[in-house]
Amino acid sequence: MDILENLNKEQIEAVKHIDGPLLVLAGAGSGKTKVLTTRIAYLISLGVSPDNILAITFTNKAAGEMKERISKLVGFSSKFMQISTFHSFGLKIVKENYEYLGYDKNFVIFDADDTLTIIKKILKDKNLDPEKFNPRAIRSQISKLKNDLIDSKKYSSFSLTEFEKVVLEVYKKYESELIKNNSLDFDDLLILPIKLFEQRKDLLLMYQERYKYILIDEYQDTNEAQYKLTKLLASKYKNICCVGDADQAIYGFRGANYKNILNFESDYKNALVIKLEENYRSSKTILDAANSVIKNNKNRKSKNLYSNLGIGDKITYYRANSGLDEVKYVVNKIKELKDNLVSLSDIVILYRTNAQSRVFEDGLMKAGIPYKIVGGLNFYSRMEIKNLLAYLRLICNSNDNVSLERIINVPRRGIGTKTISNLYDKSYLFNVSLYDAIDSGKELVFKNMIEELKSIKDTMSLVEFIDLVLDKSGLRKELVDEKTLEADIRLENLEEFKSVAKSFEDEMGVVSLDDFLLNVSLITDNNDFKEDNNAVSLMTIHAVKGLEFDYVFVVGLEEGLFPHQNSMFSEEELEEERRLCYVAITRCKKKLYLSNARMRLMYGSEQVYPISRFINEIDANLLENESKVVKYDEKNKKIDYNDSSEKIDVKSKYGDDEMNYKVGDLVYHEVFGMGTITNIILNEKDPKKTLLKIAFKLPYGIKTLIYSHKSLRKV
DNA sequence: CCATAATTCTTTTTT
DNA sequence: AGAATTATGG
Numbered sequence: 195m196d197i198l199e200n201l202n203k204e205q206i207e208a209v210k211h212i213d214g215p216l217l218v219l220a221g222a223g224s225g226k227t228k229v230l231t232t233r234i235a236y237l238i239s240l241g242v243s244p245d246n247i248l249a250i251t252f253t254n255k256a257a258g259e260m261k262e263r264i265s266k267l268v269g270f271s272s273k274f275m276q277i278s279t280f281h282s283f284g285l286k287i288v289k290e291n292y293e294y295l296g297y298d299k300n301f302v303i304f305d306a307d308d309t310l311t312i313i314k315k316i317l318k319d320k321n322l323d324p325e326k327f328n329p330r331a332i333r334s335q336i337s338k339l340k341n342d343l344i345d346s347k348k349y350s351s352f353s354l355t356e357f358e359k360v361v362l363e364v365y366k367k368y369e370s371e372l373i374k375n376n377s378l379d380f381d382d383l384l385i386l387p388i389k390l391f392e393q394r395k396d397l398l399l400m401y402q403e404r405y406k407y408i409l410i411d412e413y414q415d416t417n418e419a420q421y422k423l424t425k426l427l428a429s430k431y432k433n434i435c436c437v438g439d440a441d442q443a444i445y446g447f448r449g450a451n452y453k454n455i456l457n458f459e460s461d462y463k464n465a466l467v468i469k470l471e472e473n474y475r476s477s478k479t480i481l482d483a484a485n486s487v488i489k490n491n492k493n494r495k496s497k498n499l500y501s502n503l504g505i506g507d508k509i510t511y512y513r514a515n516s517g518l519d520e521v522k523y524v525v526n527k528i529k530e531l532k533d534n535l536v537s538l539s540d541i542v543i544l545y546r547t548n549a550q551s552r553v554f555e556d557g558l559m560k561a562g563i564p565y566k567i568v569g570g571l572n573f574y575s576r577m578e579i580k581n582l583l584a585y586l587r588l589i590c591n592s593n594d595n596v597s598l599e600r601i602i603n604v605p606r607r608g609i610g611t612k613t614i615s616n617l618y619d620k621s622y623l624f625n626v627s628l629y630d631a632i633d634s635g636k637e638l639v640f641k642n643m644i645e646e647l648k649s650i651k652d653t654m655s656l657v658e659f660i661d662l663v664l665d666k667s668g669l670r671k672e673l674v675d676e677k678t679l680e681a682d683i684r685l686e687n688l689e690e691f692k693s694v695a696k697s698f699e700d701e702m703g704v705v706s707l708d709d710f711l712l713n714v715s716l717i718t719d720n721n722d723f724k725e726d727n728n729a730v731s732l733m734t735i736h737a738v739k740g741l742e743f744d745y746v747f748v749v750g751l752e753e754g755l756f757p758h759q760n761s762m763f764s765e766e767e768l769e770e771e772r773r774l775c776y777v778a779i780t781r782c783k784k785k786l787y788l789s790n791a792r793m794r795l796m797y798g799s800e801q802v803y804p805i806s807r808f809i810n811e812i813d814a815n816l817l818e819n820e821s822k823v824v825k826y827d828e829k830n831k832k833i834d835y836n837d838s839s840e841k842i843d844v845k846s847k848y849g850d851d852e853m854n855y856k857v858g859d860l861v862y863h864e865v866f867g868m869g870t871i872t873n874i875i876l877n878e879k880d881p882k883k884t885l886l887k888i889a890f891k892l893p894y895g896i897k898t899l900i901y902s903h904k905s906l907r908k909v
Numbered sequence: 910c911c912a913t914a915a916t917t918c919t920t921t922t923t924t
Numbered sequence: 925a926g927a928a929t930t931a932t933g934g
Contacts, residue, residue, distance in 0.1 A: 253924080280924075282924090292912095306923090306924095380924055383924085416923090444922075445922080445923075447921075447922060447923090448922080448923065448924085470925090546921070546922075547920055547921055547922075548921085548922085549921090550920095569923080603910095606911080608910065608911090610910050610911085646934080716924070734922065734923090735922080736921090736923065737922090756920080756921095759921090760920090760921060761921080761922095771921095771922095774922080796920080797920080797926040799928080
């Protein structure tokens with residue numbers, strides 16, 4: 195059969211094992227997407243109906259790519275197959291059963307911003323100090339609980355600390371607020387289907403019959419809720435194929451449990467396990483580097499990933515003097531590649547945190563090199579887009595208090611805090627939404643405008659309607675009148691949003707506003723709609739998972755940044771950072787560039803970080819060091835960096851016997867506990883007043899302390 | 910109520 | 925450093 199052409203023995207075995215559970219342990223670059231797509235094509239060639247297939251991927255991008263590849267293989271559109279992320283799939287189930295789940299037809303999805311707004315409001319209502327109880331921390335705790343399938347009722351039976359008691363109190367209110375607003379959060383998209391299936395065996399059976407063949411990608415990154423959902427669906431036919439690699443588990447912070455992959459065989463009796471160990475992506479040098487890093491993880495099953503693609507180029511390493519110097523280096527290298535006719539779309543810059551993208555954007559822009567940022571601060575979180583979306587959501591769902599409060603005075607209509615607080619009082623008194631509480635004043639004018647839009651929304655196309663909303667609301671006029679460059683950009687973004695709506699309409703046929711809104715909430719990346727083929731990609735390492743590039747730059751390899759300082763306290767988290775590094779390296783097909791900076795500007799001040807341990811874990815003979823040897827004078831300061839340890843050693847500089855701290859050292863503080871030194875601020879005049887910046891565990895965070903403080907000691 | 914000034918975060922990673 | 929939130933005075 196020709197769809198099996200170009201597959202190796204193990205891959206073919208994985209494709210052909212149709213009946214019963216199958217676990218594919220697929221090392222990086224071993225062709226797992228190929229296996230998944232071919233497997234689906236194979237199922238169809240055997241006569242399995244496309245709508246009996248459910249394939250779950252990790253990102254929308256991966257889902258799109260898979261659909262495309264399958265269409266090519268089977269020769270017809272893949273739109274009859276359910277290929278999506280867990281969350282999109284969950285949304286589909288919720289949409290089909292909203293009534294039973296207790297929601298109104300026009301429910302909306304609240305994003306992270308919206309949920310944060312709700313949590314802040316709850317804290318305020320309960321007179322809880324947000325300084326003491328960080329709303330973000332509460333949000334992430336609630337999210338974690340939800341993904342562990344612990345609702346507030348269950349949580350109340352736990353023994354709780356003071357903070358957790360507050361979380362519980364907020365959690366209870368949060369649950370009821372979401373329902374009151376006729377809204378779901380992201381986590382509900384996983385939880386509600388589970389709830390549905392547990393309560394309604396008849397419906398579960400129906401879905402089990404519908405999805406007889408289940409494929410799950412990136413199984414190592416499934417959390418408890420996703421695991422449960424999968425298990426419920428697969429429990430009847432057990433035709434489940436999970437693909438994953440424990441070395442690439444990088445979502446532990448979100449509750450993912452890579453042990454799901456280790457437990458597969460005990461979860462599914464008679465499971466077949468197939469290992470894919472030949473890497474078809476990277477040169478031997480790159481693979482050796484990846485292996486030499488990952489082997490430092492103690493909690494790991496060793497495996498034997500190999501490549502037959504030849505030695506390839508050495509890995510280039512550059513230690514810059516500053517963050518800007520690092521940018522300059524990377525930009526110059528990219529220019530060189532471009533001159534050698536390398537397509538920009540084959541180049542990616544990878545970083546640990548989104549905040550790092552900015553300097554690279556700047557540098558590329560100045561150099562006139564086109565680039566695109568994948569993920570990050572996304573399109574939909576821009577103010578003008580959020581405002582427009584809030585209008586659209588309120589039009590669909592008048593219970594949405596969050597959206598109403600956001601836009602009732604945007605543009606300015608002279609409706610202020612007092613009016614809103616009156617509305618809240620009224621809404622509590624009569625137990626109605628803010629919207630329904632409106633009955634007079636300027637706010638009634640607003641309400642009438644929304645009512646008018648409501649009544650005509652179904653008489654025209656999506657794009658026409660959005661245009662109308664922009665006009666009637668005054669959003670467009672406000673920006674046009676502003677006549678600033680910034681306002682022009684915002685207007686452009688609104689146009690861009692319209693074209694997103696247009697392509698959505700074109701792709702899906704006629705769609706309702708409700709449908710559009712639900713789908714928009716799950717799109718995190720505008721690039722899903724726009725392919726830019728001649729641009730360097732910039733993204734976090736988390737975002738690059740599953741992708742590959744010829745030329746890969748991994749930047750910011752410094753202790754404290756990568757591995758991130760928040761991860762340096764626990765062995766577990768540190769190992770996750772190392773897996774992240776493994777993922778970064780294994781994206782590369784041809785040439786890998788690693789870099790860092792001796793010093794960089796962060797939070798508006800200079801930070802000095804030592805070389806990342808991951809660099810030191812790579813076999814030195816795989817690296818080609820392009821760092822400049824630096825010995826220079828600047829403002830009477832002699833800096834000698836040509837030192838292998840490169841740690842600032844205060845003792846050697848000042849001959850102070852008591853002081854012997856280095857960046858990266860672990861210290862113990864009587865109040866804050868264990869911490870890591872992230873920066874040493876030397877006091878030239880009075881060495882006794884040298885300050886240490888130390889990262890302590892939350893809730894303490896980064897503290898600046900005088901080194902000689904009596905409660906501080908080295909460990 | 911709103912414009913401006915002052916202050917206080919922000920940075921881990923995401924569907 | 926820059927954004928975002930809050931305080932102040934008109």
